[in-house]
Amino acid sequence: MLRIDPLMTLEEALDLARIRNQCRLRMTNDQREITLDEQKKWFETFYIQQNPQKYTVWLLKEESIIGYFAAKECDEGFYITEGIQEDRRGKGAGSFLLQIMINQKNFSSKCLFADIFDDNVASIRLHQKCGFVYCEKVSQGLTRYCLRGHSF
Numbered sequence: 001m002l003r004i005d006p007l008m009t010l011e012e013a014l015d016l017a018r019i020r021n022q023c024r025l026r027m028t029n030d031q032r033e034i035t036l037d038e039q040k041k042w043f044e045t046f047y048i049q050q051n052p053q054k055y056t057v058w059l060l061k062e063e064s065i066i067g068y069f070a071a072k073e074c075d076e077g078f079y080i081t082e083g084i085q086e087d088r089r090g091k092g093a094g095s096f097l098l099q100i101m102i103n104q105k106n107f108s109s110k111c112l113f114a115d116i117f118d119d120n121v122a123s124i125r126l127h128q129k130c131g132f133v134y135c136e137k138v139s140q141g142l143t144r145y146c147l148r149g150h151s152f
Contacts, residue, residue, distance in 0.1 A: 023083035077111030
């Protein structure tokens with residue numbers, strides 16, 4: 001059974017790095033591989049210090065972590081990103097995760113936006129299926145999709 005929990009422990013943060021590294025070539029901000037030492041430092045000095053004020057991460061779990069959803073608050077709303085373990089892609093886990101997170105109360109009146117590479121057809125379809133629409137061209141090969149403030 002799938003469940004979603006907030007990122008809380010260093011052990012979870014290190015497991016999160018594994019999934020993030022599997023997805024890294026589709027990341028729009030940093031495509032390099034993250035080492036465990038870097039992830040530990042990020043968790044202890046950045047994430048724990050800010051959580052949950054400006055940046056939060058939720059984990060999609062079955063028996064272990066199979067995906068994540070991250071949201072960073074900014075003036076426009078929340079910049080979001082998500083990643084699913086390679087062997088779970090295309091099987092509904094991403095849709096489940098994104099739909100659950102969209103329905104979170106703290107997102108109900110804010111704009112959510114995701115920057116997606118134009119050739120990442122699976123991610124574009126996922127976001128459109130969940131109600132995201134074209135917002136603007138960010139740069140060559142990169143488009144922003146938005147889900148405007150909503151009420152559920």
